[in-house]
Amino acid sequence: MNEQELHERIKRMCEGDEESFRQVYEHIKLHVYRTVSLLVRNPADVNDVVSEIFTELFRSMPNYRYNKPFRSWLNGLIIRQASSWNRSLWRSFRLLDRSKHLNVSEPSVNVDDHILQDEEHQFLINLIIKLPYKQKSVLILRYFQDYSFEEMADMLNIPVGTVKSRHHSAIRTLRQKANLQDLIYPNKEGLLNV
Structure with missing residues (x-):
């Protein structure tokens, strides 16, 4: 539609x-x-x-x-x-x-199996779910809904710089928690490469 x-x-x-x-x-x-x-x-x-x-x-x-x-x-x-x-x-x-x-x-985190199919994605999802809400919402909108930083800023009623800051903090937190330098890294467009 x-x-x-x-x-x-x-x-x-x-x-x-x-x-x-x-x-x-x-x-x-x-x-x-x-x-x-x-x-x-x-x-x-x-x-x-x-x-x-x-x-x-x-x-x-x-x-x-x-x-x-x-x-x-x-x-x-x-x-x-x-x-x-x-x-x-x-x-x-x-x-x-x-x-x-x-x-x-501690609440158990379990996302329905139909959302993600392979273990690497499930592992990444579990890490994202454990993030603070503001970081998590930015990552979900960016990588699961494909919104630009500008669109997210408009949607969340916050400045673009704040969206970028939350995005950067979320990526840094994911790297620290998972120690996945080779698995998770943003490319020059700011997209996750998995």
């Missing part, structure tokens, strides 16, 4: 056309699920976050500006919802930790 067809379906969806909503949903559901899988620490929370994203998508659709690419707008929505979810979980964790009612262990 190209951008123009998507815009037509979005307009009809805003008018209450359920079939258009179903078509938009079918077009974006895998993208949303994969992105959330990479942004949310606990795999058990992925479906809840995806549901919240589609609820917010339906609620926010009248605010969509057709002069911007839909996928950029959608990714901004995904990032905000995942960030909100992670923040609310962190607040809950701190409250529980203070009251000493919960014995917390």
